Amino acid sequence: MSTVTPLSWLWEWPHWVPTLLPGLGVALLLTVISCGIGYPLGFLLALMTEARSKPLKWTALVLVEVGRGIPILVLLFVVYQGLPSVGILFDALPSACIAFVWSAAAYSAEMIRVSIGTVPRGQSDASYALSMSRFDTYRYIVLPQAARISIPPLVSLTITMFHATSLASVITVSELMHIAYQQGAIYFNYMTVFTAAAVIYLVITVPAAIFADRLSKRLGGVTSVRQTAFRRRRTPAPIVTGI
Amino acid sequence: MEEALGLIAAATGITLLLTVVSGAIGLVLAAPLVLLSQSRQPVLRLAYTTFVHIVRGVPALVWLFIIFFGMAELNVVIPAMPAAIVALGVIATASMAEIYRGGLNAIHFGQYEAGWALSLSRFSVTKDIVFPQLLRAVSPTVATYFVGLLKDSALASIIGVGEITYVTGQQVELHGNGLTLYAFAGVLYLVMSIPLGVLSRSVHSRITRRYAVV
Numbered sequence: 001m002s003t004v005t006p007l008s009w010l011w012e013w014p015h016w017v018p019t020l021l022p023g024l025g026v027a028l029l030l031t032v033i034s035c036g037i038g039y040p041l042g043f044l045l046a047l048m049t050e051a052r053s054k055p056l057k058w059t060a061l062v063l064v065e066v067g068r069g070i071p072i073l074v075l076l077f078v079v080y081q082g083l084p085s086v087g088i089l090f091d092a093l094p095s096a097c098i099a100f101v102w103s104a105a106a107y108s109a110e111m112i113r114v115s116i117g118t119v120p121r122g123q124s125d126a127s128y129a130l131s132m133s134r135f136d137t138y139r140y141i142v143l144p145q146a147a148r149i150s151i152p153p154l155v156s157l158t159i160t161m162f163h164a165t166s167l168a169s170v171i172t173v174s175e176l177m178h179i180a181y182q183q184g185a186i187y188f189n190y191m192t193v194f195t196a197a198a199v200i201y202l203v204i205t206v207p208a209a210i211f212a213d214r215l216s217k218r219l220g221g222v223t224s225v226r227q228t229a230f231r232r233r234r235t236p237a238p239i240v241t242g243i
Numbered sequence: 244m245e246e247a248l249g250l251i252a253a254a255t256g257i258t259l260l261l262t263v264v265s266g267a268i269g270l271v272l273a274a275p276l277v278l279l280s281q282s283r284q285p286v287l288r289l290a291y292t293t294f295v296h297i298v299r300g301v302p303a304l305v306w307l308f309i310i311f312f313g314m315a316e317l318n319v320v321i322p323a324m325p326a327a328i329v330a331l332g333v334i335a336t337a338s339m340a341e342i343y344r345g346g347l348n349a350i351h352f353g354q355y356e357a358g359w360a361l362s363l364s365r366f367s368v369t370k371d372i373v374f375p376q377l378l379r380a381v382s383p384t385v386a387t388y389f390v391g392l393l394k395d396s397a398l399a400s401i402i403g404v405g406e407i408t409y410v411t412g413q414q415v416e417l418h419g420n421g422l423t424l425y426a427f428a429g430v431l432y433l434v435m436s437i438p439l440g441v442l443s444r445s446v447h448s449r450i451t452r453r454y455a456v457v
Contacts, residue, residue: 006317069436070429071397074408078429081412082421163302170401177304184312191313198301198309205300 009192016196019183023176024200030165030175033097035158038104045109046116060109067106072164075099080171096168100161107157115150116142152216159208163201176200247414248427254410255431261396261406265328266389269335276336277343291340298337303398306330311402327399331392338388346380347373379450386443390436397432407431 048060067075080095090098119142127137169178180197184190279291298306311326321329350373358368400409411428415421 009313066429066433069394069433071394071408071432073397073400074411074425074429074432077408077412077415078422078425081415082425085419085421085423166302166304167398169304177302177308181308184308188316190308191316194305194309194313198305201302201305202297202300206296209296209300 009189009195012189012192013195013199016180016183016193017200020176020179020193020196020200023174023179024204026173026175027162027165027168030096030100030168030173031158031162034100034104034161034165038101038161039108039154041101041105042108043112045105046112049109049113050116063102064106064109067102068110072099072103073167073170075103076167076171092168092171092173095171096165096173100164100168103164104157104161107160108154111153111157112146112150115146115153118149119145148219152212152219155208155212155215159205159212162204162208166201244418244420244423247418247420247424250414251407251410251424251428252431254405254407255435257404257406258393258396259435261324261327261331261399261404262389262393265331265335265396266392268328268332269339269388269392270385272332272336273339273343276340277347280340280344281347295337295341298334299341303330303334303395304401306334307398307402323399323402323404326402327396327404331395331399334395335388335392339385342381342384342388343377345384346377349380350376375450375453379447382447382450383443386439386446389443390439393436393439394432 045060045064048056049064051057051060070078076096076099079090079099080092083090123141123145124137127141132141165175166177168175169181172178176197180193184193187193276291276294279287282288282291307327307330310321310330311323314321314326354372354376355368358372363371396406397408399406400412403409407428411424415424418424
């Protein structure tokens, strides 16, 4: 379009926000599904990696390490383009859900496992000394403390998962970036449309990130003796990358 | 089949190149950036926070598209590979700066005070007291970030950089066999991230041994 001046995207992007909003809905839906199913699964996987039975432990370890070690983009392709070669076919949206749930489960499993490990050994020793069962020790002593530690990283992970849903556009799920790319290709106004998309992501993510920061500051200092000894300064929420 | 696997394995170099170059950009540029967050001027601190929040608040894919497709529309045509490096590099800069800031915050203020009490210069306090502890505090996180970056580099396939994921996609279209080929690509990523983890652990323990601070 010859009428487009190089800087027009600066003021034209708000026009595209309504077009992109249905995509935001899909992105949020994907986030809720992947975290809603992924985190409980991650909790199970975390418990399995601590299990005494070898097969259980190794299954969990493989699921977690593969989920964390492979780019989510490759996971998406494995489910969407790989599984059909052995006769298992999913539509784009279920494929994306499977890949994201796997990823969320693997990352959260590791975070929950680490949180459980952070609870001082003396806590469970004391509980066993009071002749509490293994189950009761976990249920009433270890897990409540671990939950507190694992909340800030899980909030950060949720933000990362929300960002990761943009990748579903690659396998034609019509979420935010897919719509943005299509519109950009039709009207050749990529800059305008992508700016609108970026603003939508920012509006959701920045408040969430600030919330995560606050939360990690509030919850972080309590259980760790090392941190309370230090002068109180803002501690950034943990960084989750490379999904 | 062997030919396809060979081509995919050969693309490892591009993946590593993307990871190392954008990671190095992040490591270096984050250092001056994090200084802003330590400034006495509220304006500079605000500039830091704004930059970091905006860069990290937008998904990598959006940055990649803005730099690759968006800039082209403004008549600044950037080829795929540099576009990917710039996008990943900018994101790495913001993330590394946050990692450095976390490391700085973990250093007890008493460390500075003790240094000044011994009448060390500001420079000496930074170089001999703060820096070694910072190095020790951030090295595991930086290593984790590099592993993350390795996986993020797969994004470059979307704009056509011929790295592992891109070549795998091509080969799957040619030969089918999607599961085998993507599984192979996945194994390549896993194999590359394991040495990074081992290396980071050895670097971390070396730093800890050299500067025995608890």
